[in-house]
Amino acid sequence: MIKVVFFDLDDTIVDTSKLAEMARRNAIENMVRHGLPVDFDTTYHELRELINEYGSNFGRHFDYLLRRLDLPYDPKWVAAGVIAYHNTKFAHLTSVKGTRKVLLELKREGLSLGIITDGNPIKQWEKILRLELDDYFDAVFISDFVGVKKPHPKIFKKALGRFNAEPHEALMVGDRLYSDIYGAKNVGMKTVWFKYGKYANRELDYLEYADFTINSLEDVLNIVRRLTSEGEKRSDKEVHAD
Amino acid sequence: MIKVVFFDLDDTIVDTSKLAEMARRNAIENMVRHGLPVDFDTTYHELRELINEYGSNFGRHFDYLLRRLDLPYDPKWVAAGVIAYHNTKFAHLTSVKGTRKVLLELKREGLSLGIITDGNPIKQWEKILRLELDDYFDAVFISDFVGVKKPHPKIFKKALGRFNAEPHEALMVGDRLYSDIYGAKNVGMKTVWFKYGKYANRELDYLEYADFTINSLEDVLNIVRRLTSEGEKRSDKEVHAD
Incomplete structure (x- = not known):
C-alpha cells in the first residue's frame, strides 16, 4: 500500500535540460548579435565542451567561454548572454x-x-x-x-x-x-x-x-x-x- | 563648442530607483503570499531600513530580512521574493x-x-x-x-x-x-x-x-x-x- x-x-x-539547451542557444545567438567575433556553431560547441567539463551549475560559463575562445573579456557580451539566457528560462519554463x-x-x-x-x-x-x-x-x-x-x-x-x-x-x-x-x-x-x-x-x-x-x-x-x-x-x- | x-x-x-522600489514592493507581496508570517508594512519598513544600512547593491537582502524579522531561513520565501523582484525588473525597466x-x-x-x-x-x-x-x-x-x-x-x-x-x-x-x-x-x-x-x-x-x-x-x-x-x-x- x-x-x-x-x-x-x-x-x-x-x-530542465530541454530548457537549458534552448536558453544556451539563445544566449549565444544574442552574444553574436552584439558583436562576439566568432560564429554561432564554434561558440556553441565550445560552450557544450565547457559544460561537460565544469558541470551545468558552474557559475562562470560565459567568462570561461570567452577565455576558451581567446577573446578579451567584454561585459557587454556576457550581459547579452545573460539576458537571453534568463529571458528564455523565464518565458519557457514548463x-x-x-x-x-x-x-x-x-x-x-x-x-x-x-x-x-x-x-x-x-x-x-x-x-x-x-x-x-x-x-x-x-x-x-x-x-x-x-x-x-x-x-x-x-x-x-x-x-x-x-x-x-x-x-x-x-x-x-x-x-x-x-x-x-x-x-x-x-x-x-x-x-x-x-x-x-x-x-x-x-x-x-x-x-x-x-x-x-x-x-x-x-x-x-x-x-x-x-x-x-x-x-x-x-x-x-x-x-x-x- | x-x-x-x-x-x-x-x-x-x-x-532605476523607481523600478527598484516597485520591484521591492512586489517581492514582499509575493513573500507574504507564500506564507511569510509578517504583514506587508512591517516587512517593507524592515527592508527599507536594511537597504539604508547595507546599500542597494548588497547581495543578501532577503536573507538578512528574515534574520531581522526573527524568522527561520526558508528558501521558499527567498525564492518568492527573488521571482517577483526579477519579474518586475524585467517587465518594467524603462x-x-x-x-x-x-x-x-x-x-x-x-x-x-x-x-x-x-x-x-x-x-x-x-x-x-x-x-x-x-x-x-x-x-x-x-x-x-x-x-x-x-x-x-x-x-x-x-x-x-x-x-x-x-x-x-x-x-x-x-x-x-x-x-x-x-x-x-x-x-x-x-x-x-x-x-x-x-x-x-x-x-x-x-x-x-x-x-x-x-x-x-x-x-x-x-x-x-x-x-x-x-x-x-x-x-x-x-x-x-x-
Whole structure:
C-alpha cells in the first residue's frame, strides 16, 4: 500500500535540460548579435565542451567561454548572454508532459506528495513557485538545504520521517538511476525510473534498483494503482489467514 | 563648442530607483503570499531600513530580512521574493522620460555620446542592452570594469581620451552632485545636474560644481545648443580679432 509518492524535480516534473539547451542557444545567438567575433556553431560547441567539463551549475560559463575562445573579456557580451539566457528560462519554463494530471490524480486518490531534489534551494524553489506547483506538495527536500545529497540514505529517511511512512509505503520517481533509484531503493522504497532527458541512457549499472521503468510520467498512476490493489489483495489474504 | 556628451546611467537615462522600489514592493507581496508570517508594512519598513544600512547593491537582502524579522531561513520565501523582484525588473525597466529624444537629437547634430557609470559591468550592460540603448553610444565606461570609481578624475580622463576631446569640449550629465558633477567639473568638463530621483535633494554641498541644473532631461538639448552657439560666436570674435 503506497501512502506517499516522492518526485525528483529536474527532468522528472520540470523540463530542465530541454530548457537549458534552448536558453544556451539563445544566449549565444544574442552574444553574436552584439558583436562576439566568432560564429554561432564554434561558440556553441565550445560552450557544450565547457559544460561537460565544469558541470551545468558552474557559475562562470560565459567568462570561461570567452577565455576558451581567446577573446578579451567584454561585459557587454556576457550581459547579452545573460539576458537571453534568463529571458528564455523565464518565458519557457514548463513542467514535464503529464505532470499536472499525475499530481492531481494522486492527490484525489488521497496520497501524500513530496519532492526530493538536489541543487540550490532558492533556484529549485524558483522553479516550483514559477510553475505554481507548490500547492500539490506536502513537503519539499532540497539537498543543499538539508545538507545531504542523493543518493545518501539520510535525505530519503528524513522525507519518510516527515510523513511517518515506512519505506515500503513510499514510491520514489526520478530520472537518475544513481541518485534517485539506487538511493531510494537503498532505504527500502519502491522505485520508478523515468527514462527521460539526458540521463535516459546513463548510469545503467544501477538499472537493477528500479522496480519499474516508465517512458511517460503518466504511467506513475498505473503503478500506484497496481501497488495499491496488490496491497489490498494481500491484506485481504492476511485477514482470511487469521 | 561641445563635441561629446557623457551621461550617467542610473536615474539619469535609466529609471532605476523607481523600478527598484516597485520591484521591492512586489517581492514582499509575493513573500507574504507564500506564507511569510509578517504583514506587508512591517516587512517593507524592515527592508527599507536594511537597504539604508547595507546599500542597494548588497547581495543578501532577503536573507538578512528574515534574520531581522526573527524568522527561520526558508528558501521558499527567498525564492518568492527573488521571482517577483526579477519579474518586475524585467517587465518594467524603462528609460527616463525624454531619453530617446535627447539621444537622437544629439546624434543628429553630430555629437558623440558616452556613458560614465559606477556599478557592476554585467548588470549595467544588461540595462543598456535590454533597453536597446547601445547603438546611441560610442563608448561606455563602467567603474568596476575600468577599476576607478567616480568622482576619481581617472575615469573621466579615460573617457575624454577615447574621444580625443579637451575637457571643455565635453558635457557631463548626471543625477549625483558628488560623483557626476563634482567629479566631471574637477577635470574641467561642463556639468549638468539632473535633479531627479532619490538624489534630487542630497549632496547639495557640491551644488557649486554644477554649471546647469535641469528638471527634465530634454533640457540637455537647449544647453548643448546654447553652448554651441556661444562657442561659435566666440570663435567668430576670435576670427574678427585676427
